[in-house]
Amino acid sequence: MSENHRLFKLQDLRAKLSERGYKMTPQRKEILKIFVEHSEYHHMSAEDVYGILRESESEIGLATVYRALDLLSELGILVRVEFGDGCTRYELNTADPNVHHHHHLICVKCKKVIEFEEDLLDDLEETIAQESGFQILNHEVKFFGYCKDCQGGD
């Protein structure tokens, strides 16, 4: 199943690359693989990915990581997320429209990021589309506050 998931993602990558005239390279494959295999991290920065690559003795350079993350987002395979700490993170795009969006609770004290599922915004998207003529591709919701452990005190 995890195996199938990875194969699916790699097929997807190959298809989307050639569709737009980009080439399949071992580096791009490797970087996507990291997201599929480290799903426990949910979101990773370029440095995070680079760190994992270095652990596995990979020779992939940091600039290549940046370029690949950029490309993978452009292809819709990854999604960019920003938590306001000045560095961009990426996560696998659950492109399946039946899969609920997930969003983030960011603790302003300990900076922990908690994920939550919701699909309440679909109605809102439609309202906005009708009222403003804006064609929505994606939305992002963040809640800032104190997590359970950081409430009270200081």
Add this chain to the structure above:
Amino acid sequence: MSENHRLFKLQDLRAKLSERGYKMTPQRKEILKIFVEHSEYHHMSAEDVYGILRESESEIGLATVYRALDLLSELGILVRVEFGDGCTRYELNTADPNVHHHHHLICVKCKKVIEFEEDLLDDLEETIAQESGFQILNHEVKFFGYCKDCQGGD
């Protein structure tokens, strides 16, 4: 009315500063004033503010602008917003809970930012608080897509 608004904001600043042992300085006053007087901009980066200062022959340095924006956000007078273009912007915090939150539609093509009002998330906030124990202070919603002018083509 605009005059009252400014006076109110400055009183607010003075109170919040001394409350925490910070000092009221002409620089901090000046920078806050820019947000009050240029409400037509909605959100400004440090460079935006610095630019306005230089036009008015002010001698305030860029580092001071950064420090003041930081402080004003910490005091809850300004709110940080990020549109993913790698530079932090700030806007006046409408601290009044009766004032609806406003959020952003960001055109992925022309980068235009459109504001919209909504208050649909209040219910959601309560649900989250109950389910996760997270104490929410603020939320931020962004929709990415194509604005009316950028739909179709390219």
Add this chain to the structure above:
DNA sequence: TTTTCTGCAAACGATTTGCATACAC
């Protein structure tokens, strides 16, 4: 082949910091 990709190092732009001086309290 031909064009795209990579790795490296240098460049960049936004933001932060160290320090001596100036100012608010």
Add this chain to the structure above:
DNA sequence: GTGTATGCAAATCGTTTGCAGAAAA
């Protein structure tokens, strides 16, 4: 007076870019 704030310039950090060689198609 005393401690905080300022302005400047240098430092930092994430990210981007130019370029020559390497590798997909």
